[in-house]
Amino acid sequence: MISDSLPAQMVEAMRLQQPLSRVELSRQLAIAPSTAGIHVDRLLEQGFLRVASAPVSSPGRPPVVLELNPEAGQFIGIDLDSRSIRGVSVDFAQRLLRDRTLPLKRTANANEVIEQIASTIEDVRDQSRPLLAIGLGVPGIFDADRGVALHYAHIRGWTDLPLAERFANQFDVPVHLENNIRAMALAERWFGQGRDSQNYICVGVRSGIGAGVFVNGELFRGTHGLAGEIGRWPIPQSGCTAVLEDVASISSLLQSATEAVVSGQKTSMQAVRQRVQWESFREAVQAGDKLACEILHAAARNLGTVLASLTLILDPEKILVAGPLQETGDRFLDPLRSTLVEHLPAVHARKPLVAYSELWDLVGAFGAAGVAVHAWQPTDETVTTH
Amino acid sequence: MISDSLPAQMVEAMRLQQPLSRVELSRQLAIAPSTAGIHVDRLLEQGFLRVASAPVSSPGRPPVVLELNPEAGQFIGIDLDSRSIRGVSVDFAQRLLRDRTLPLKRTANANEVIEQIASTIEDVRDQSRPLLAIGLGVPGIFDADRGVALHYAHIRGWTDLPLAERFANQFDVPVHLENNIRAMALAERWFGQGRDSQNYICVGVRSGIGAGVFVNGELFRGTHGLAGEIGRWPIPQSGCTAVLEDVASISSLLQSATEAVVSGQKTSMQAVRQRVQWESFREAVQAGDKLACEILHAAARNLGTVLASLTLILDPEKILVAGPLQETGDRFLDPLRSTLVEHLPAVHARKPLVAYSELWDLVGAFGAAGVAVHAWQPTDETVTTH
DNA sequence: CCGTATTCTTTTGATATCGAAATAATGGAT
DNA sequence: ATCCATTATTTCGATATCAAAAGAATACGG
Numbered sequence: 001m002i003s004d005s006l007p008a009q010m011v012e013a014m015r016l017q018q019p020l021s022r023v024e025l026s027r028q029l030a031i032a033p034s035t036a037g038i039h040v041d042r043l044l045e046q047g048f049l050r051v052a053s054a055p056v057s058s059p060g061r062p063p064v065v066l067e068l069n070p071e072a073g074q075f076i077g078i079d080l081d082s083r084s085i086r087g088v089s090v091d092f093a094q095r096l097l098r099d100r101t102l103p104l105k106r107t108a109n110a111n112e113v114i115e116q117i118a119s120t121i122e123d124v125r126d127q128s129r130p131l132l133a134i135g136l137g138v139p140g141i142f143d144a145d146r147g148v149a150l151h152y153a154h155i156r157g158w159t160d161l162p163l164a165e166r167f168a169n170q171f172d173v174p175v176h177l178e179n180n181i182r183a184m185a186l187a188e189r190w191f192g193q194g195r196d197s198q199n200y201i202c203v204g205v206r207s208g209i210g211a212g213v214f215v216n217g218e219l220f221r222g223t224h225g226l227a228g229e230i231g232r233w234p235i236p237q238s239g240c241t242a243v244l245e246d247v248a249s250i251s252s253l254l255q256s257a258t259e260a261v262v263s264g265q266k267t268s269m270q271a272v273r274q275r276v277q278w279e280s281f282r283e284a285v286q287a288g289d290k291l292a293c294e295i296l297h298a299a300a301r302n303l304g305t306v307l308a309s310l311t312l313i314l315d316p317e318k319i320l321v322a323g324p325l326q327e328t329g330d331r332f333l334d335p336l337r338s339t340l341v342e343h344l345p346a347v348h349a350r351k352p353l354v355a356y357s358e359l360w361d362l363v364g365a366f367g368a369a370g371v372a373v374h375a376w377q378p379t380d381e382t383v384t385t386h
Numbered sequence: 387m388i389s390d391s392l393p394a395q396m397v398e399a400m401r402l403q404q405p406l407s408r409v410e411l412s413r414q415l416a417i418a419p420s421t422a423g424i425h426v427d428r429l430l431e432q433g434f435l436r437v438a439s440a441p442v443s444s445p446g447r448p449p450v451v452l453e454l455n456p457e458a459g460q461f462i463g464i465d466l467d468s469r470s471i472r473g474v475s476v477d478f479a480q481r482l483l484r485d486r487t488l489p490l491k492r493t494a495n496a497n498e499v500i501e502q503i504a505s506t507i508e509d510v511r512d513q514s515r516p517l518l519a520i521g522l523g524v525p526g527i528f529d530a531d532r533g534v535a536l537h538y539a540h541i542r543g544w545t546d547l548p549l550a551e552r553f554a555n556q557f558d559v560p561v562h563l564e565n566n567i568r569a570m571a572l573a574e575r576w577f578g579q580g581r582d583s584q585n586y587i588c589v590g591v592r593s594g595i596g597a598g599v600f601v602n603g604e605l606f607r608g609t610h611g612l613a614g615e616i617g618r619w620p621i622p623q624s625g626c627t628a629v630l631e632d633v634a635s636i637s638s639l640l641q642s643a644t645e646a647v648v649s650g651q652k653t654s655m656q657a658v659r660q661r662v663q664w665e666s667f668r669e670a671v672q673a674g675d676k677l678a679c680e681i682l683h684a685a686a687r688n689l690g691t692v693l694a695s696l697t698l699i700l701d702p703e704k705i706l707v708a709g710p711l712q713e714t715g716d717r718f719l720d721p722l723r724s725t726l727v728e729h730l731p732a733v734h735a736r737k738p739l740v741a742y743s744e745l746w747d748l749v750g751a752f753g754a755a756g757v758a759v760h761a762w763q764p765t766d767e768t769v770t771t772h
Numbered sequence: 773c774c775g776t777a778t779t780c781t782t783t784t785g786a787t788a789t790c791g792a793a794a795t796a797a798t799g800g801a802t
Numbered sequence: 803a804t805c806c807a808t809t810a811t812t813t814c815g816a817t818a819t820c821a822a823a824a825g826a827a828t829a830c831g832g
Contacts, residue, residue: 006788006789021810021811022810022811023809023810023811031789031790032789032790032791033810033811033812034789034790034791034811034812034813034814035788035789035790036811037810037811037812038788038789038812057798057799058798058799058808058809059798059799059800059807059808059809060797060798060799060807060808060809060810061796061797061798061808061809061810061811062797062798062809062810063809063810063811064810064811198609199608199609211699213699213700215601215602215606216601216602216604216606218602220601220602220700221701222585222700222701222702223584223585223701223702223703223736223738224701224736225701226698226701227699227700227701228699228701229698229701229731230695230698230699232698232729232730232731233695233698233699234691234694234695234729235622236621236622236623236691237622238624241729305620305622306695308620309616309619309620309692309695310699312612312615312616312618312619313597313599313613313614313616313696313699313700314599314606314608314613314699315607315608315609315610315611315612315613315614315615316608316609317609343618343620343627344618345615345618350609350610352609392818392819407780407781408780408781409779409780409781417819417820418819418820418821419780419781419782420781420782420783420784420819420820420821421818421819421820422781423781423782424782424818424819443828443829444778444779444828444829445777445778445779445828445829445830446777446778446779446780446827446828446829447778447779447780447781447826447827447828448779448780448827448828449779449780449781450780450781
């Protein structure tokens with residue numbers, strides 16, 4: 001737990017396992033029921049919690065079941081990468097309110113990108129409830145404490161930008177920065193399948209590959225904030241050493257497909273301007289095209305071997321795969337799972353569950369919102385809804 | 387922190403960074419100076435702390451420098467593997483009091499082993515100060531909560547043994563169980579180079595290979611207690627897939643050496659009963675024997691690749707290598723380090739420090755003692771020294 | 773030698789949390 | 803209908819911790 005104020009912890013527990021009664025809350029947080037009662041009363045009064053209908057029937061006094069009040073406010077999350085800006089707003093109970101995706105021109109410079117982020121925030125913002133915090137998932141290196149983006153090669157002028165300050169001034173709420181890949185892991189924690197897991201790994205496969213590692217319920221960043229940067233994981237191959245991104249990223253898949261098409265191999269895939277596009281590859285896979293499936297299998301086996309290693313060192317409960325690959329369904333996941341199992345010794349009686357993230361392409365934006373959600377703390381003021 | 391009682395946290399902070407003053411303690415633990423004062427007074431009165439000589443000279447009231455009172459008690463740690471029992475006793479300031487190593491007969495059954503553990507404890511016990519707790523580092527699978535060893539294949543009858551209960555009854559102190567490899571990582575935390583690191587990995591290379599992972603200052607066990615079991619890490623080789631233990635453990639080194647000697651290659655190593663012994667291998671390495679050095683290099687490169695992967699996923703501050711290999715000094719460590727660096731992308735400006743554990747062959751026993759040290763909490767009673 | 777700045781420690785009153793007991797609200801048994 | 807067992811919540815006095823201010827002990831500069 002980063003924030004150790006009790007009300008904050010209570011709201012956090014509600015986020016993970018609502019609905020809960022006062023007593024259940026006190027048990028979850030290992031605090032006295034009387035203490036839980038005090039804070040619940042205050043949170044009810046402030047409007048952050050509300051009582052839910054209680055469909056119970058068991059001996060004893062029935063509990064007053066509590067839930068988050070969706071009206072209490074909203075959070076906004078922005079996922080920035082070199083190609084697009086995606087934004088979501090979620091209500092206080094973390095349900096999606098609005099989302100928007102904005103393609104970025106390759107030529108856009110830092111100032112233009114910042115303006116477009118601001119307009120995306122305005123766009124997804126719901127006027128009917130107060131804005132509580134904003135999370136930004138950014139690429140490249142940055143200083144989370146000061147809220148400054150330090151450098152990213154693929155956007156011109158993206159150097160030493162005080163993003164948090166910039167948007168905090170405009171919208172008058174706290175603004176948090178996080179790595180856009182790690183944000184995906186946070187999305188699972190707050191919106192997806194990580195809610196009931198303390199230890200899991202979220203692997204993002206896009207044009208690059210990265211992972212977010214959750215240990216003991218907390219996102220692990222590492223000594224220099226580089227934990228999970230598995231894109232350069234060495235993959236010994238016949239002859240030279242490749243890295244994971246060369247053999248299992250979306251780019252590498254399309255590269256292999258392109259080479260095969262250009263060299264005239266039999267396939268339903270087509271190259272546009274000497275490049276096979278993702279859509280073409282995906283359709284070929286779904287149609288059972290042999291070449292495309294073989295390429296996909298090879299990637300699955302490579303990634304599976306790495307996941308086996310990760311399982312050995314971290315013994316996770318779950319491994320979640322996020323990215324476009326989920327459109328290929330079990331055609332990717334099955335060989336991935338079987339490779340994983342193959343490489344695990346029998347000791348691992350309980351293999352980690354391997355599944356796709358269910359948050360689709362908004363996973364990064366949800367994660368950025370999750371950063372804001374996690375960092376938020378109730379204040380003394382009462383909620384003012386209009 | 388597992389134990390959250392404030393006095394326990396204070397003693398723990400002292401263990402990691404003594405000597406400290408009241409104010410420094412309060413800053414370390416982020417508590418009010420007044421609160422620190424209250425508990426320090428009590429711990430002084432109880433005899434767990436004492437004031438140290440204060441060689442200071444700076445403006446302001448000089449601090450009362452505190453240190454652990456070595457006389458306040460002792461902890462005992464036992465390291466059990468299939469070949470030997472090693473025991474240590476340490477004083478309250480974690481300095482070695484006595485140690486003993488007892489070779490185990492291959493034929494010994496569980497009952498005999500238990501008796502020999504008891505006799506080792508008696509042997510290393512220092513009669514002049516109270517025994518506070520015992521830690522047992524055991525191989526195989528076990529239930530830490532109940533203190534029961536469940537199974538280990540290499541000792542006859544080693545099944546469902548309530549070890550904690552057995553020794554707690556005999557010595558009337560708390561007894562803790564831990565995996566003997568993970569205990570090595572704990573040794574570094576409490577006795578060695580992990581004292582000033584929050585995130586590090588301790589890799590034990592003996593007849594097998596295992597790792598202990600420290601994240602955020604705590605030993606990480608994983609979902610099923612299997613974190614760090616990297617012995618079966620897949621190592622793709624020409625043709626088939628090997629595992630780490632096949633290519634970098636002590637056994638594998640000796641196996642390769644034996645094969646080479648038997649096939650008549652030129653070397654100073656000698657096989658006894660068709661087997662090259664560790665001593666022979668080590669001497670050959672130290673003498674610069676070409677074949678032995680090549681075998682060692684190959685192992686270093688294999689392990690180095692794995693360490694690079696570990697660094698990518700965990701971004702540790704340090705990686706510590708424990709085991710007999712330290713007798714080969716830089717002849718092993720140099721190629722290990724260079725392989726590691728080779729495989730890390732430039733992003734990793736700060737490479738993890740790679741070093742040997744300095745606790746030698748008692749590292750496992752120290753670690754077991756560390757388990758006891760970490761779990762111990764001050765009680766209300768005053769220390770009774772005689 | 774004497775103030776002054778500085779830092780550590782202790783005192784003090786306010787607040788948060790706890791633990792145990794009292795109270796409340798229900799289903800089921802008599 | 804009434805009582806009882808059961809579980810949830812609230813009350814209340816005890817304790818732990820905090821924040822701020824007071825007090826103590828030193829170096830240093832005049």
